[in-house]
Amino acid sequence: MINKQWILKSFPRGDIADTDLVLEESNLREIGEQEILIRNIYLSLDPANRGWMSGQASYVDAMKIGDIMRGGTIGIIEKSNNEKFQVGDYVNSMGGWQNYSISSGKGVQKIPQNTGFELSAFMSVMGMTGMTAYFGLLDITDPQEGETLVVSAAAGAVGSIVCQIGKIKGCRVIGISGSDEKCNWLKNELNIDGTINYKTEDVRARLKELCPDGIDIYFENVGGKITEAVLTRMNIKSRISLCGLISGYNSESLVPGPAWGHLLIKRIKLQGFIIFDYQKRAMEAFQDLGKWIVEGKIKYKNDIVPGLENASSAIKKLFAGENHGKLIVQISEE
Template sequence: MQDKINRQVILTSRPSDIPQADNFSIDTSDIPTITEGEVLVRNIYLSVEPAMRGWVSAVANYSEPVPLGGVMRALTVGKVIESRHPDYGVGDIVTGMFGWQDYAAVDGDKVQRRVETNGLPISTALGILGINGVTAYFGLMDIGQPKQGETVVVSTAAGAVGSCVGQLAKLQGCQTVGITGGPEKVALCHEAFQYDHAIDYRSEDVDAALTTACPNGVDVYFDNTCGPISDAVMKHINVGARIVLCGTASITNWDPIPMGPRVQRQLLVKRARMQGFLVFDYNDRYGEAISALTPLIKADKLRYREDVLEGIDQAPDAIASLYRGDNLGKRLIRIANESE
């Protein structure tokens, strides 16, 4: 093993809001020794998710907080370099919640899946063919249930999840409207992700822009933000609208709970449905989504962007950078070469 050490990104303090670089340290330890039933994985790409803000909070949400002094929880993709599990061999590419570190000793039964590249980069296992694409697929298709001719609105429309949602909705024959921040991302929505309309929430009145972009109202809203953007969209929902609650990126603090406009009247009058969505509820159906998405990617009917940082030293600031909007595409950190 080339490095002989295992670099690990450690959570050293609880952030009061968005995690910053000084909430983490980079420590070193010995490369772990595996026992029967385990595999040793050399991580190649580390994933960065908006949800990580909740994972390091002192208050548990849908998962227990990352412990202080613990390795930062993260999805990764890497190579098996040693195996004591019958289902995995040396050289297999695998993905799972292996953490921000060079090496991970993993119970083979807790590996999420073996990655079959099908000619695509292994990095896609963390994005368009990983948590982001699967989130988009099931959130839209199972909960949003778009129908041909309907209008679908997506917040964080140029992001790793939103960009996939918009394209899938377009493939269903829907009118698509993306909400994003900044002219560069508006251009990306139009040129790469084929949105019919893209609204820049930083420079436009979202309510007024929706009136123009959605003259027949909104049938499906894929909500990645909550907050003022979602308040504006709710004014335009149609009878029978479906609202997919996937993220709350615009809310900086949930204690105390922010009291925004009441949406119950709009939901009642429009007989609309608002439903929360966690991709982890679909762990046993990942293969279904990947089988549906892969041929679309290979046929250039589903496009994706990756924003790759180089080196584990980039990890401590990566979550804050994500919330600053510095990335254009799925945020990843490459810490090794596939040949290692």
């Protein structure tokens, strides 16, 4: 059997180049004792992937040249020498950018069946994406009724869930996004209180209009100029949940700023987080998120790109802000 795999050939400098990732074929070996064979179905594309390719260790080990590109996957067990897994089980794992992965079972989690949720939901709202929104907002900022919450990358996979959890908690929610289409979706479908198209509007002036009582909570996905504008409207003793800084991910080193002076003058509490730290509390998130989806309080959108061969071009959509909801590559049929 042939396995197609995306191989990291060079560390990207700035934007990911076509030569950085190359699709190759290899022969699939037989599984050994205690091993399982997973046929990958869905591949998750996330802003954090760019950091993994940088050649520098961060919260995970650095990838090396020649590695299979790292990525979260949903797959189905096709062979098993491990009593914990049966053929036909659907599983979540770091299966990588390839058709098949062989695993000892470590870090592989079964996906519950017959839940009523589509399989791809376990890669978005009922997966890491939903957990990120849930703990990043609730655990880090503890939003209170009547507070003003501003979300950047608000139409993105995480941002759109954050907006809706904010509404459930009684916040006034303002979303910053990069197109009128996304802004309309946020406003008309997700019913948030106000939107700003950062590509066509003056973010600072619009924040002043939309946040007359200042900003109590900022859910940070982007960094850069948008954040500078938000900081000028933050209230005394406000909070920032630092989830991502996508505006700087294609830079060759960490980007300075935004200025810490705002954090000092406004006595802001800022907390960075990585969702892996919340793995043990996952069920808290999924119980609430599942209930809210069933009640119609949370809507989500998956942007599914067909074909493993399109993974390398698809990931660029994230940095151009061209994805609509959670970006997923479909590698094979369910």
